[in-house]
Amino acid sequence: MMKKLVSLLLLAALLCTVLVLPVSADEADGGWDFSEEYPDAEPTGVTINVYNWGEYISNGTEGSLDVNAEFTRRTGIGVNYTTFDTNESLYSKLAGGGADYDVIFPSDYMISKMIAENMLEELDFSNIPNFEYIDEQFRDPDYDAGSAHSVPYTWGTVGLFYNVDYVTEPVTSWSILWDEQYKDKILMFDNPRDAFAIAQMRLGFSLNTTNSGEWEEAAMLLKEQKPLVQAYVMDQIFDKMESGEAWLAPYYSGDAGVLVEENDSIEFIIPEEGTNFFVDAMCIPAGSAHKAEAEAYINFMCDPEIAGANMDYVGYATPETAAKEYLEPETVENPIFYPDEETLRNTEVFVNLPAETSALIDTLWAEVKMGGPGDAAVLIAIIVVFLGIYVAIIIWKKRKHKREMM
Amino acid sequence: MKILSKIYTALIFIFLYAPIFVLIIFSFNDTDTSSRTQFSGFTLRWYERLFQDRYILEALLNTLIIAVVAAIASTILGTLAAVGINRMKRLPKKIMMNITNFPMVNPEIVTGVSMMLLFVAAVSLFGGRSLGMASLIIAHITFCLPYVILSVLPKLRQMNPNLFEAAQDLGCPPVRAFFKVVLPEIMPGIVTGMIMAFTLSIDDFVISYFTSGTTQTLPIYIYSMTRKRISPEINALSTVLFVCIMVLLIIINVRQARDERRAKKAEKERVV
Numbered sequence: 168m169m170k171k172l173v174s175l176l177l178l179a180a181l182l183c184t185v186l187v188l189p190v191s192a193d194e195a196d197g198g199w200d201f202s203e204e205y206p207d208a209e210p211t212g213v214t215i216n217v218y219n220w221g222e223y224i225s226n227g228t229e230g231s232l233d234v235n236a237e238f239t240r241r242t243g244i245g246v247n248y249t250t251f252d253t254n255e256s257l258y259s260k261l262a263g264g265g266a267d268y269d270v271i272f273p274s275d276y277m278i279s280k281m282i283a284e285n286m287l288e289e290l291d292f293s294n295i296p297n298f299e300y301i302d303e304q305f306r307d308p309d310y311d312a313g314s315a316h317s318v319p320y321t322w323g324t325v326g327l328f329y330n331v332d333y334v335t336e337p338v339t340s341w342s343i344l345w346d347e348q349y350k351d352k353i354l355m356f357d358n359p360r361d362a363f364a365i366a367q368m369r370l371g372f373s374l375n376t377t378n379s380g381e382w383e384e385a386a387m388l389l390k391e392q393k394p395l396v397q398a399y400v401m402d403q404i405f406d407k408m409e410s411g412e413a414w415l416a417p418y419y420s421g422d423a424g425v426l427v428e429e430n431d432s433i434e435f436i437i438p439e440e441g442t443n444f445f446v447d448a449m450c451i452p453a454g455s456a457h458k459a460e461a462e463a464y465i466n467f468m469c470d471p472e473i474a475g476a477n478m479d480y481v482g483y484a485t486p487e488t489a490a491k492e493y494l495e496p497e498t499v500e501n502p503i504f505y506p507d508e509e510t511l512r513n514t515e516v517f518v519n520l521p522a523e524t525s526a527l528i529d530t531l532w533a534e535v536k537m538g539g540p541g542d543a544a545v546l547i548a549i550i551v552v553f554l555g556i557y558v559a560i561i562i563w564k565k566r567k568h569k570r571e572m573m
Numbered sequence: 574m575k576i577l578s579k580i581y582t583a584l585i586f587i588f589l590y591a592p593i594f595v596l597i598i599f600s601f602n603d604t605d606t607s608s609r610t611q612f613s614g615f616t617l618r619w620y621e622r623l624f625q626d627r628y629i630l631e632a633l634l635n636t637l638i639i640a641v642v643a644a645i646a647s648t649i650l651g652t653l654a655a656v657g658i659n660r661m662k663r664l665p666k667k668i669m670m671n672i673t674n675f676p677m678v679n680p681e682i683v684t685g686v687s688m689m690l691l692f693v694a695a696v697s698l699f700g701g702r703s704l705g706m707a708s709l710i711i712a713h714i715t716f717c718l719p720y721v722i723l724s725v726l727p728k729l730r731q732m733n734p735n736l737f738e739a740a741q742d743l744g745c746p747p748v749r750a751f752f753k754v755v756l757p758e759i760m761p762g763i764v765t766g767m768i769m770a771f772t773l774s775i776d777d778f779v780i781s782y783f784t785s786g787t788t789q790t791l792p793i794y795i796y797s798m799t800r801k802r803i804s805p806e807i808n809a810l811s812t813v814l815f816v817c818i819m820v821l822l823i824i825i826n827v828r829q830a831r832d833e834r835r836a837k838k839a840e841k842e843r844v845v
Contacts (some may be wrong), residue, residue: 199659216703216787218787218796219731220800221796221797221798221799221800221801222792222798222800222802222804223801226626226627226628227625227626227627228622228625228626229618229621229622229625231626248628249629249787249788249789249798250789250793250797251792252793252796252797252798252799252800253769253800257628263689263693263783264697265689265692265693265696265703265704265705265708265784265786266660266704266786266787267787268787280788291666351637352651401800402799402800402801402802405606405607405608406608406609406610406611407616407800408612409606410608410610412610419634422801425605426605426606428605429604429605429606432605456702460638536744553609
């Protein structure tokens with residue numbers, strides 16, 4: 168039996184290895200063959216650890232370019248590629264120690280937080296000549312003054328999805344998310360910064376305000392909205408919008424394209440009050456053992472051809488005009504991905520907030536989602552009921568015991 | 574009454590298996606938006622993509638390597654520990670059992686964080702740079718151990734203690750007696766423990782999340798997809814795993830049935 172089990176386990180492992188092997192063999196498939204322009208490099212024996220968002224790189228499926236494999240082929244530097252789900256989990260991984268990353272992809276506000284805590288290396292731009300392709304408007308951003316620590320990877324905006332079958336009036340403002348007639352058909356972000364940003368834009372506040380009164384006012388507005396909201400969700404919005412279960416939802420523009428393209432009744436707009444503009448950028452964490460190789464990787468990702476092929480798969484917007492010629496023209500002309508300058512002027516990027524403000528946001532957000540102190544009473548009632556049942560059972564058992572003894 | 578019990582059984586099976594069937598159905602969904610609610614045609618492209626996606630396959634390979642190593646190591650260690658604990662006197666036995674049970678009742682997240690702190694300290698002490706495969710395997714062996722001990726101990730208690738002595742009386746050296754007499758007796762417990770260790774290790778997310786360093790297992794990879802969308806490739810992968818396990822179970826059962834029939838036949842012939 169034991170032998171059988173071990174052999175079965177080994178068989179399962181073997182099966183999976185067999186499945187992995189043929190894949191490396193046909194990596195070179197697809198329309199992206201650079202073997203003539205760039206000869207294979209000798210392996211250097213160095214492997215860099217790259218930490219990116221999940222599903223955020225072209226990985227060689229369905230004829231796309233396998234970006235990491237191409238980098239390894241051209242430079243001989245290996246890539247150990249792993250993924251994270253939120254900026255906060257990236258931060259805790261690096262702050263906790265025990266992970267030795269060379270290239271990371273945090274978003275705007277996380278970059279300013281990490282710079283403030285000396286967690287990022289300054290980049291040596293002589294190793295990143297392709298930085299010249301980065302458009303002027305993405306240089307010297309608010310979150311990284313002077314662009315000393317980060318090179319933009321993608322960018323996007325937050326906008327509003329709506330289903331034209333049900334929402335027939337023209338949508339122009341965030342205030343439609345507070346409209347009684349769409350009760351239970353509205354979705355909201357399930358993370359505090361993005362949810363508060365919508366209320367703040369409606370109120371005309373800065374998204375990076377440190378005035379606690381303004382945060383509280385925004386929280387009031389969100390609490391007012393809560394009875395109308397069907398759910399606070401992240402990626403479920405795709406399913407809920409597609410099936411018509413929800414009619415109005417704010418989300419990131421980069422993921423919007425597919426939804427609007429595939430479904431005729433779904434439209435996307437950036438409301439007139441303005442919106443949040445976000446950037447995900449490449450950085451090198453402090454203490455990286457292979458800084459020069461990491462810079463080579465960043466440089467490679469900025470190569471317009473590579474950036475174009477990569478964004479063609481990822482679906483987010485590229486910060487390089489030169490890369491756009493490798494994308495499909497419909498995508499480049501699509502205002503969902505590349506809104507005009509006037510819309511962009513009316514946007515604000517998140518920066519890191521002081522600790523007191525962050526703590527306040529967490530408290531306010533918890534209040535918004537839990538509905539304030541009223542729920543504590545329910546909790547206490549439940550605990551009391553359970554205690555009552557427990558005590559009753561004990562008393563009953565004791566009595567029974569006594570009766571049996573007699 | 575009979576109908577009621579049948580309905581009840583059917584309901585239980587629906588609750589258990591409906592999610593798996595939905596998952597399997599949506600692995601064939603021809604969608605561009607990775608929809609999980611609207612079925613828009615049959616396709617095999619998620620399977621095709623799955624076998625092209627080397628990041629998923631690497632994560633799967635890591636998960637399997639860790640699970641196999643952790644299951645084997647924790648089974649050996651756990652069985653030895655159970656044999657030792659079984660021989661102890663009452664009080665030390667009780668203390669020992671409480672110590673081994675503690676990691677099971679301890680919240681996973683506490684185990685995960687404390688292991689991470691320990692590993693980070695150890696790694697910096699020995700001049701390493703990062704956690705990885707080794708720390709993951711050690712962590713998995715640690716949390717699998719109590720389950721193995723708990724499934725082996727009852728078998729040892731059921732066993733007639735005189736068997737071991739009888740074997741020695743008949744001239745068998747202790748080590749050999751252990752392998753020839755004790756081990757076959759407790760084998761069912763060992764196998765259960767090993768299967769449990771294997772499945773626990775494959776499933777584990779929380780502890781792996783904290784101790785993984787720069788290595789990625791499948792649960793962590795799937796979780797990191799949640800900013801965009803969980804790709805139907807994951808449905809395809811789960812379907813493949815489900816079918817593999819089904820086939821293995823069927824093979825085991827068929828072989829067992831055949832062995833039993835053969836044994837019966839042989840016995841009959843002997844009687845005749």
